């Protein structure tokens with residue numbers, strides 16, 4: 001055993017020396033005369049493999065030029081809380097190794113070879129925004145061409161930091177940056193270039209992204225500012241990846257049900273104010289809306305205040321307002337029918353134009369009441385108050401006393417007043433709802 005070592009060492013030494021000598025003489029041409037008999041002779045590449053610890057250049061003042069491109073093959077996750085984008089990339093690096101050249105004609109027409117990447121010097125290109133350790137699988141290979149051009153592709157799962165703005169959720173676009181830079185080599189030693197044009201990168205990425213997931217690739221832009229850290233200047237290439245969320249899931253699950261509930265809430269104003277069912281109906285709606293919000297909470301981004309949360313809060317407050325309005329009208333009607341207080345003169349004169357049938361603040365609930373077929377004894381019909389007004393007018397002197405009017409007339413006046421209030425508040429509610437929803441939609445579209 002011991003005796004074999006010196007012999008083997010000697011052979012290796014001889015080989016290295018001869019290869020080095022040969023390289024120096026013939027600009028590092030690899031002797032491939034034996035390739036056709038036993039495949040590739042590892043000994044022919046040994047000199048290159050032995051140099052893998054050092055940057056492969058003949059003159060150390062010349063920077064190595066590494067050309068970069070990548071293919072975005074999947075957008076896996078966008079985490080708004082941690083502000084992280086998880087994506088999958090294939091990074092392609094191309095550089096020249098001047099120690100590898102051979103003549104394809106001498107080497108049975110071999111133009112390029114695959115070489116295990118661990119035997120070669122690799123540029124330390126990394127993504128600056130990446131917040132994860134590099135999980136490059138081992139055992140990758142690289143293509144080596146007869147001119148010494150090395151093409152190395154590696155798959156990367158990149159969890160990169162990205163400034164996410166979820167205000168416009170679910171109609172949001174994000175603009176994430178991938179900055180490719182060398183970890184160690186400054187501009188004196190390494191320059192970065194583009195292996196493909198940006199539109200080619202965008203096109204291949206669009207074709208490769210098979211996932212019809214939540215995110216859609218809009219486009220990729222690039223910028224190439226140099227980065228200076230202390231006195232060192234590093235070359236870098238920045239890619240801006242613009243992605244857009246597909247909103248259909250959120251429209252169907254969040255916006256449509258919410259709009260239906262709020263529409264039903266608005267329509268429930270047409271339930272007669274006298275009937276007992278209006279308030280319970282609105283309470284049920286409010287309860288339903290709360291359950292809906294609880295169930296759909298998972299779909300909302302966990303952090304920040306997106307516009308959609310404001311919209312939900314708005315819907316909820318509209319429902320609460322409409323419930324309050326119902327409570328108020330019910331109270332008014334209750335007071336009016338049980339013990340009507342004397343009606344102040346100003347209120348009466350205010351009510352008079354409304355009670356005359358010619359120019360009326362049209363009272364929606366009353367019209368609806370007719371449609372619902374309620375008995376006119378139960379509700380004052382639209383004609384009745386008109387007659388009432390005419391009846392009261394001659395006896396205005398009696399009004400001053402407050403006791404001259406019969407109780408039925410007073411009740412009817414108060415009931416009339418409640419209906420006018422109901423209609424007025426309904427209109428205000430509709431106005432507020434329309435304007436706020438319009439504002440939200442306008443904000444979403446900008």
Ligand SMILES: *[C@@H]1O[C@H](CO)[C@@H](O)[C@H](O)[C@H]1NC(C)=O
Nearest residue numbers: 022026030031032033034041
């Ligand atoms: C190449 O190597 C073979 C042996 O493998 C040797 O016979 C031949 O002389 C070498 N050629 C050159 C140019 O060194």
Ligand SMILES: *[C@@H]1O[C@H](CO)[C@@H](O)[C@H](O)[C@H]1NC(C)=O
Nearest residue numbers: 057058059060061062063188
């Ligand atoms: C190395 O390259 C630099 C710049 O290109 C040049 O000035 C210098 O002469 C070169 N040195 C050698 C030994 O070729």
Ligand SMILES: *[C@@H]1O[C@H](CO)[C@@H](O)[C@H](O)[C@H]1NC(C)=O
Nearest residue numbers: 065066067094095096193194
């Ligand atoms: C890199 O790209 C530049 C310009 O596109 C080209 O001139 C150069 O030969 C390329 N270098 C490598 C190593 O691919």
Ligand SMILES: *[C@@H]1O[C@H](CO)[C@@H](O)[C@H](O)[C@H]1NC(C)=O
Nearest residue numbers: 175176218219221240241242
């Ligand atoms: C992304 O942001 C960068 C700088 O912040 C900007 O130059 C680029 O135009 C943006 N891209 C898109 C599509 O908005």
